[in-house]
Amino acid sequence: RYVRQLQRLQLLFSPTAADARGAREFVEEAAQDFARQHPDVVLYVSPRSGPGPAPVLRAEYLNGTVRDELIASKTSEEILQLATKLANQSGLDIIRIRKPFHTDNPSIQGQWHPLTNKPSILTVQGPRLQPQ
Amino acid sequence: MVVLSAARWVRSRLSDRFWRVQEVLKYARHFRGRKNRCYKLAVRSVRRAFVKSTKARREKKRSLRALWITRIGAASLEHGLKYPAFISNLLKSQVELNRKVLADLAIYEPKTFKSLAALAQRRRQEGFLAALGDGKEPEGIFSRIVHHH
Numbered sequence: 001r002y003v004r005q006l007q008r009l010q011l012l013f014s015p016t017a018a019d020a021r022g023a024r025e026f027v028e029e030a031a032q033d034f035a036r037q038h039p040d041v042v043l044y045v046s047p048r049s050g051p052g053p054a055p056v057l058r059a060e061y062l063n064g065t066v067r068d069e070l071i072a073s074k075t076s077e078e079i080l081q082l083a084t085k086l087a088n089q090s091g092l093d094i095i096r097i098r099k100p101f102h103t104d105n106p107s108i109q110g111q112w113h114p115l116t117n118k119p120s121i122l123t124v125q126g127p128r129l130q131p132q
Numbered sequence: 133m134v135v136l137s138a139a140r141w142v143r144s145r146l147s148d149r150f151w152r153v154q155e156v157l158k159y160a161r162h163f164r165g166r167k168n169r170c171y172k173l174a175v176r177s178v179r180r181a182f183v184k185s186t187k188a189r190r191e192k193k194r195s196l197r198a199l200w201i202t203r204i205g206a207a208s209l210e211h212g213l214k215y216p217a218f219i220s221n222l223l224k225s226q227v228e229l230n231r232k233v234l235a236d237l238a239i240y241e242p243k244t245f246k247s248l249a250a251l252a253q254r255r256r257q258e259g260f261l262a263a264l265g266d267g268k269e270p271e272g273i274f275s276r277i278v279h280h281h
Binding site for chain 1: 207210211238239240241242243244246
């Protein structure tokens with residue numbers, strides 16, 4: 001069963017700043033529909049008064065990663081696209097994956113070591129023969 | 133004259149030089165010597181590093197294949213076969229495993245690799261019999277080819 005990895009989305013913006021216009025329009029129009037379409041994501045709208053840092057969309061995931069996306073001078077549709085993209089992501093770091101596969105048990109028959117294909121007289125230690 | 137526009141040009145000064153420099157230095161942090169700290173030296177080193185990494189992508193395929201071939205050759209020598217004989221006889225017995233998989237088998241599944249070497253050896257003997265024996269003995273079992281249609 002699919003478990004959405006996005007825990008909560010926090011919209012931090014100032015109600016008077018000019019570059020938060022898209023964020024305000026998003027909150028007025030599309031935020032409710034977005035919240036209804038994604039019932040397992042909690043959407044927090046926290047306006048902060050006064051001149052502050054740039055408006056940001058903060059996404060927190062189930063594995064603890066917090067991702068901030070700038071929404072300054074973005075239209076409401078772009079913010080909606082950003083929100084859906086964050087909702088479909090998991091919280092893993094976005095770095096280059098070195099190998100697309102991974103096993104915890106790479107060897108079933110026993111990994112090769114220099115004595116695998118040698119006669120077993122070299123490895124087996126039998127009972128020590130008494131000198132006669 | 134052009135007095136007004138000159139005054140305008142002078143007024144705007146660069147304010148995010150720090151971040152422009154950091155964009156380059158962040159790729160040079162693991163370098164050795166002054167080129168991980170000084171921008172002028174780092175620009176040259178970072179550019180060369182990027183160029184080398186793009187060119188090396190083509191070389192990586194070649195060097196990995198050479199590595200697999202040495203490993204398969206060493207493993208088949210343990211079982212009494214040389215690499216060309218092993219590979220050619222495997223292909224003649226319609227076992228189309230690539231060198232990557234064969235190298236991984238030789239490391240992690242030595243018994244499977246031993247059976248593959250035995251198969252190649254048997255096919256080799258049948259090939260010799262077919263070439264030298266001249267028609268009187270029946271065809272070898274492992275020399276039969278399966279046709280997929």
